[in-house]
Amino acid sequence: MLERARRAKDLPKSFSSILGRFVPFPATANISAEQHGNGSLPSVVNSAVFHLETNLHGPTTRTFTGVPICAWDMKSKKPCNCTKSQCLKLYCDCFANGDFCSNCNCNNCYNNILHEIERFQAIKTYLDRNPEAFQPKIGKGKLGDIKPRHNKGCNCKRSGCLKNYCECYEAKVMCSSICKCIGCKNYEESPDRQTLMDLPHYSDTGKIALTCISWEVVEATCACLLAQGEEAEKEDCSICLAEQMILEEFGRCLSQILYSEFQSKGFQME
DNA sequence: GAGTTTGAAACT
DNA sequence: CAGTTTCAAACTC
Structure with a gap:
């Protein structure tokens, strides 16, 4: 994976910028609407990344434990139920977390690839107002x-x-x-808080916290995906095939990440 | 599932 | 910046 990542380092900057979408805000937000809309970015990569984002629900910066140890959370993104905000305001958790809406119950949703111009405009508006609007x-x-x-x-x-x-x-x-x-009553010595903490639902049983996904790992993964996208373009593959190649590459990266994680935690791998 | 409560975000 | 309104989630019944 690292070797593939090293090769991918030589890719043109524009590729890297669009795959910035694959890492959490604010990196995502660095792409201006003009950049995004100029058509010079490889649609294959663009579309595959969208699928990754929407289908895998990552990355997200919100973690259940409240400690943003890593950018990705094993937990699926919670669907929103927005009715009036078009999911382009910070009321919408998906939008606020930098996610596209997927499997949500929202109405008149603009937080998707079909409305990317509006979405980027909204992001830009919020970032102009507050550069840290999308920070965890x-x-x-x-x-x-x-x-x-x-x-x-x-x-x-x-x-x-x-x-x-x-x-x-x-x-x-x-x-x-x-x-x-x-x-x-939410302070260390609070007796009320202590009582709540003693209740069984408070603890996150059965969850696996990913601690190994550092920025370096995210970067390496992105580089591998880019390399795959470039290869698909070089071989003149169809969009569908290119997406498949990138997704398969992502699967391999994910396996390696999980393998390392489980090994470091002392789990036996089959 | 419908209605109420809550507090963040948005607006004035 | 303070007060008010809008919004969506959390909660209650």
Whole structure:
């Protein structure tokens, strides 16, 4: 995989920029609407990447544990139910996480490849307003802090920050000094919080946290996919075949990633 | 499943 | 920047 990645490093910059879509925001957002719409990007790669994004639900920066250890989450993306936002506002979780909508229950959805111009325009609008609009909400906290915290803090008034209405609680992080919540019970020594934590549903049983997907691994994977896309173009393959080749390459990369992960955790692989 | 509550996002 | 409205998710019944 690394050797393939090294070869792919020599690819033209435009390829790399479009595959930036394969890594989470804000890298995705670096592509302007003009760049995207000029038709110079390889449609084969473009379309395959879209399929990867929509069918595999990755990448996403939101993790169930609230600790964005890696960009990809094993958990499937939760479908949204937007009715009025066209899924192009931050109300929409899919859009806010940098995902396309897929298998959602939304109405009049524009958060898909069919409306990419509108989608990119919306992204651009938000980034102009706030360059960190698509950054993960849970960050590491102040320099030197070990524990993660909500980057903006919450403003809860009635939930005591012990219900999923609260973004801190939902992300399983403590409220911090930047929160403006009233009647907060979401702090380390809180007896109410302790009671909730003792309930069985709180713990994430059966989940596998991927810790091995570093940026280097993501980059290497993207490089492999690019190499495959380029090869497909060189051989003048049909779009369908090219997509298949890229997807198969992705499968191989994924296998290797999971293999390394399981090995590092001491699981026996068949 | 329908209705209510909640708080973030958007708007004024 | 503060107050209000809109929105979608969480929650309750």
